[in-house]
Amino acid sequence: MPVMPKLDYPNDEKPKLALLEKLFCEWQQHFANPSSEEAAGMVFDGFYPYYFSQKKRILFIGREALGLAGLNYLEVLYKCYHKEKRIGGQPLNKHKFHARMLRIAYGIVNDKPLWKDIPYASTIGDTFGTANGLSFAFMNISKLSNERERGGWAANWNRINTAYRLSTEPEGRNFIREEIAILQPDIVITMRLNEKIDFKLLGQLNGVLHTSEKAKSFWLDCNGHRALLIDTWHFSAPRKKADKDFYIPICDAEKMSQI
Numbered sequence: 001m002p003v004m005p006k007l008d009y010p011n012d013e014k015p016k017l018a019l020l021e022k023l024f025c026e027w028q029q030h031f032a033n034p035s036s037e038e039a040a041g042m043v044f045d046g047f048y049p050y051y052f053s054q055k056k057r058i059l060f061i062g063r064e065a066l067g068l069a070g071l072n073y074l075e076v077l078y079k080c081y082h083k084e085k086r087i088g089g090q091p092l093n094k095h096k097f098h099a100r101m102l103r104i105a106y107g108i109v110n111d112k113p114l115w116k117d118i119p120y121a122s123t124i125g126d127t128f129g130t131a132n133g134l135s136f137a138f139m140n141i142s143k144l145s146n147e148r149e150r151g152g153w154a155a156n157w158n159r160i161n162t163a164y165r166l167s168t169e170p171e172g173r174n175f176i177r178e179e180i181a182i183l184q185p186d187i188v189i190t191m192r193l194n195e196k197i198d199f200k201l202l203g204q205l206n207g208v209l210h211t212s213e214k215a216k217s218f219w220l221d222c223n224g225h226r227a228l229l230i231d232t233w234h235f236s237a238p239r240k241k242a243d244k245d246f247y248i249p250i251c252d253a254e255k256m257s258q259i
Contacts, residue, residue, distance in 0.1 A: 002028055002044045005075040007129065009049045019182050020046045027143070027175045031166060041069035043145045047137035047183055048074055048129040058105050059137040059185035059227070061193065061202075063155050064163075069145040073138065081125035092121050100235040102128070104247050105136045108187065112251045115243035137183045141176065141193065143167070168201045177203055181223035187254060188220060188227050191234040199229070210256045215249035217257060228257045 002024035009017060024044050032039035043065040051057060065073050080087050081102065087095040099121035107118050127133030142163035146156045167175045180188070180202065188202075199205055203222030210217040220229040230253045233240055240246065 001025065002042070003070065003072040003075075004044070005046070005072045005078070007049050007075060007078055010053075010131070013047075013049065013052050016047070016052065016182060020044075020179070023175065023178055023182065026173075027167070030172070030175070031143070034166070038144060041145060042143045043068045043071060043073050043140065044143065045073040045139045046179070048078060048135045050129060050131055050133070051135040051137050051183075053131075054109055054135055056109050057137065057184065057186045058108060059139065059180065059183050059188045060101055060105075061188060061190045062138065062140045063191075063193070064140050064142040064160050065145045067145065067147060069147055073140065077138075078129055081121075081128045085122045085125060092125060095121075096237075097235045100242055100246055101136075101138075102134070103242070104189075104250060106134050107247060107251065108254060109134060112255075115247050137185060139176075139179055139183070141197065164197060164201075174201065176201065177222050180220075180227075181225050184225050185227045188229045189250065190229065190231045193231060199231075202229070205229070210253045212249060212252075214245055215253045217253040219257075228254065230254070 002021060004017065004021055004024075028039050028042055031042060068076060077098070080092065080098070085092045087098055093099055102121040102124045103115075103118045106124050107113060107115070124134055129135050142160040144159050144163040146159065164176075168177070193199070199218070203220045206219040206221060208216060208218055209228075215230055215232045217228060217230045220227050230250055232250055233245055235246065237245075
């Protein structure tokens with residue numbers, strides 16, 4: 001059975017959790033056909049509490065979990081955001097991927113203040129996933145964890161591509177597309193995924209709305225739901241400025257869509 005997050009969800013979000021659990025059960029069974037061992041170690045994700053009550057629902061799509069085989073990504077990261085304020089051995093505010101994700105989501109949901117006026121990630125984490133705080137959805141393109149020893153966390157693209165192929169087989173179901181449709185995001189933010197995978201497998205792309213070196217946006221139609229898809233640099237990219245290379249280009253792409 002998939003590991004679902006033991007978090008405090010409001011009653012009106014529990015039907016969505018039930019849909020995700022059903023989808024993940026079927027997804028895990030699909031993975032079990034080639035390898036029951038891989039299926040047992042799948043990492044599940046979805047949305048944090050109060051995601052569906054946000055002014056704008058944001059879904060971040062990453063590549064793979066690191067060292068989380070058999071766990072629920074959301075439950076592990078919620079503790080890091082809300083209580084521990086650390087990711088592994090690094091303070092939350094210094095962890096580029098998660099700090100940027102929290103601050104960018106906060107800015108979009110709260111009418112795009114200047115970057116310097118957005119609270120630090122540790123402060124956002126105090127009320128994250130509560131009725132009065134920020135929330136968003138997160139899913140990895142691969143449900144298989146990268147279990148490589150710490151010290152070398154390069155993406156395992158052979159493993160990611162295997163998981164991606166199994167999840168979107170042309171002759172079968174597209175589980176990734178079904179998860180996006182359940183989450184019903186207003187905005188989907190990916191991080192240079194288009195260099196590695198065919199975005200058409202996420203849904204139907206309807207033209208380029210905005211393009212620059214730092215961000216490209218499209219309309220994404222996914223099983224009857226339309227969202228703005230923005231592809232940008234990976235949030236862990238070195239030598240990139242949080243405001244100029246990420247936040248401002250993402251806000252510009254969102255403004256041009258008039259979402």
